Amino acid sequence: MTVTTDLASYEDALATYDPVMGLEVHVELGTKTKMFCGCSTELGADANSQTCPVCLGLPGSLPVVNAIGVESAVKIGLALHCEIAEWCRFARKNYFYPDMPKNFQTSQYDEPIAFNGYLDVQLEDGEVFRVEIERAHMEEDTGKSTHVGGATGRIHGASHSLLDYNRAGIPLIEIVTKPIEGAGQRAPEVAKAYVAELRELIKALGVSEARMEMGQMRCDVNLSLRPHGTETFGTRSETKNVNSLRSVERAARYEIQRHAAVLSSGGTIVQETRHFHEEDGSTTAGRIKDNAEDYRYFPEPDLVPVAPAREWVEELRKGLPELPRVRRNRLREEWGVSEHDMQSILNAGAVDLIAATIEEGADAASARKWWMGELARSANESGRALDELAITPSQVARVTALVAAGDLNDKLARQVIDGVLKGEGDPDTVVEKRGLKVVSDEGALTAAVDEAIAANAAIADKIRSGKVAAAGALVGAVMKATRGQADAARVKELILQKLGVEG
Amino acid sequence: MPGITREEVAHLARLARLELKGEELDHFAGQLDDIIGAVARVSEVADQDVPPTSHPLPLTNVMRADEVRPSLTPEQALSGAPAQEQQRFKVPQILGED
Amino acid sequence: MTDMTDMTDSKSEIIRLTAAEIAAKIASGELTAVEVTEAHLARIEAVDEKVHAFLHVDREGALAQARAVDEKRASGEKLGPLAGVPLALKDIFTTMNMPTTVGSKILEGWVPPYDATLTKKLKDADVVILGKTNMDEFAMGSSTENSAYGPTGNPWDLTRIPGGSGGGSSASLASFEAPLAIGTDTGGSIRQPAAVTGTVGVKPTYGGVSRYGMVAFSSSLDQGGPCARTVLDAALLHEAIAGHDPMDSTSIDAPVPPVVEAARNGSVQGMRVGVVKQFRGEHYQAGVMQRFDESVELLKELGAQIVELDCPSFDLALSAYYLIAPSECSSNLARFDAMRYGLRVGDDGSKSAEDVTALTREAGFGDEVKRRIILGTYALSSGYYDAYYGSAQKVRTLITQDFEKAFEQVDVVVSPTTPTTAFPIGERADDPMAMYLADLCTIPTNLAGNAAMSLPCGLAPEDGLPVGLQIIAPAMKDDRLYRVGAAVEAAFVEKWGHPLLEEAPSL
Ligand SMILES: [Mg+2]
């Protein structure tokens, strides 16, 4: 299916219009059990093996709120500088869909648990942009449908669908921004930075692993344009389930260009949901959001109101971890890296890994060098996230310690890391098994140096006559003879000493 | 208070996923108009400054610990299913996408 | 060995025993649980074709439960206060070993994979569950005519309704098919059937009996409760099914009020009893008001002080109820969509899930259910919410406040349970508003969440049919119902010379 959509150039779009964005992020909490029943949330279970009368919506079943779900919502609210409701209720959002067992979603409506907050996000150049938060509320996820038959395996053309309710009822926190205005051409960057910052925050709070690639964090990008100098918002489109940082940026950019093309040619934007396509960064039309849609919200009568005690809220506030942006700025100074480098570290998902490696005894430069160099390359090649690599910060710290002690040089260290990644054991085991230790036996080294001098008399003479730079060739020969396991600096020292030259 | 029309009943039936037949629409429209005419009296209090009661009991903060309880077996979960396949509920093709 | 005549006699004696008497005889060894169960099963077999109180009779299961009780006794285990007593369970509670249909085609044949908390409590108390009783579909109705499986007859006159929605339960008691039954009361579905069949029914305080496993009609109003032929039996059953349930968020975490003790110590001496002026007027049958007024006189004679009360908001109760209950039901019944359980219609391979859902709901729900779903959908829809649902919730507050004021002046309130006696089957079938009037006196209690009982107070002179007296108590003061109810019951039985049900025709 090819859909041709006219797009304005990004520059032209921004020359005429101001983008206004609204971002809705759903975060799946990492609780042990579902939001309203005791079924496990463990991933990878057999279909429909983690269901009960409650999450299957069987007649007669009743929900009971997961206390950690509420606690997580309050923590998120506090970290987003929100007010925490003194009293709030759950509400039913009524609409039919086969993956939703009760045909209503238990959510919150006009009484969210957290509201009126903000999140400061830092752009690549260090500028801080404040994103205002409208609300954060609790709700539940739906089941999973697999569409069978039909050429694409998608919903279109399917002959029937198969439903697995293991995910139905998993706790979600929906975080909604106020309209983000004034970002101008940086709107897509702000969107991306906001989602990235939110992800870091959620991880730091320990309420979810917030893995976007696994759907644990999903973003809807609402976007509208208005001509420069006007106040009224334009009609918005709602691009659903944009599930990577890069996609968030691309979706916003695409919609800016699409809206601009429609508006500039005198057309009108239809209020509709849109689907984002990873392949080419485009969006296509989904459901029209007309006024026929009526969720008939009303207070959930099966659940009693939630009234977080003020003392409890203050206790949670005290227990909040350092906010990621504050922590990053502190670490940036401690590590002595630039804003730009810190941004790269953040984008690579390496902040915590580097910090942990330093905590295990590595120096900042080495920790950063390995994670952002060798390991980033390896992650890239295998298409995995850094923290999914089979190496721990403490193992990386051990490698840096071996290098610092002169037991490994960089080349050997790379081989050690390779061995660890391949599951050959911890660094010391790999050194042992692969026989990678730097030759530090002075006797063996001296013998190798003598051999090299004897075999390269002409070069030796040059060195004796003061051409110290020529020593490189002899060092090379010794390294070759020791299969790279010698400490090059020590070899050079020995050569110069033997030839009676000051280094 | 406005009365309820046949068209409105048809719209409500669609929202409620009821495939009402033609004569049923007429029948219900008439009856619902009567009922709504009678119960609309409640709006006498719409302007009164009275808090609404959604729950008859003054309970708050009823929660459970985040502890796993046994689930049903998949066989039990699927025991009432009109159709099943691959340990999943088999349903007709789903049209809309939300 | 007894001969056939003796056996028949002893069986007819057994079925006329109260639950308390049966339990005592089983405990003493005078009767076995199996004998008691067999007697009731035989009675069901003999008369239920006419009464149609049951949708499902679990002969084997009941006998197995009874045998287990007898074995317990034989091995010297101490038996609970209702061990071995048969019970008729309203078909709205889930049961793992029996179908649960809620009187609807949409759940025909559905056997739930879990037991309701109430079902579990009955089993734990060694109560013998005979089967599931007929009801208005999804408990929506006041006559049991809305059952998808046909109406139930009133044992006093089989051409009349046994009340609803729990008409099967009340009829099973009045026809001596069971000494105990379970009902649910959303707008009067325990009390109104009790009134029109001459039996006793109690709607406990909201949150007093777990709703887990009770198929929801209107979550904020529904409450399960005991049905029996005597006040003491109702109290014994009340105690067995009440108490906190962590599976129900709206369950009260407090001790069950001392209902059995109260039922054993009936008295109204020195009590202040309220009579609400709103519970009287054009819709009330003369004979009903006559028996009610006599009841008030009786209460005076028994030492109660009568206080006239004005509860103006009660006039709006019926209207508020018919917005709140349909609203909640429109959402509660959305789950019946032909995807996971129950009926599926029209799945011929060409239709979408959406169409199959709509076709199934059209075919599986009866008229009253559809009417309420549409009414509720309307009341909740944007643009109407504030005027209808929102206002109804405000009325709810006003009613609660009226009750609070009333209970500052009195210990209990009394009223007729229903404005009329049992009406003929079919009479109000196509006039929903007339049908809704049956709940005029019972609804305020559901809206406020407090407790109420209905017990027989005589036969209406004009038609010879039972009239119910309603006693209303504040929330969590359920014991007052039993204290007053037991006193009134004792006085009436003394006056009549026998329990009212003895005047019912033999079937
Ligand atoms: Mg949501």
Ligand SMILES: [Zn+2]
């Ligand atoms: Zn569950």
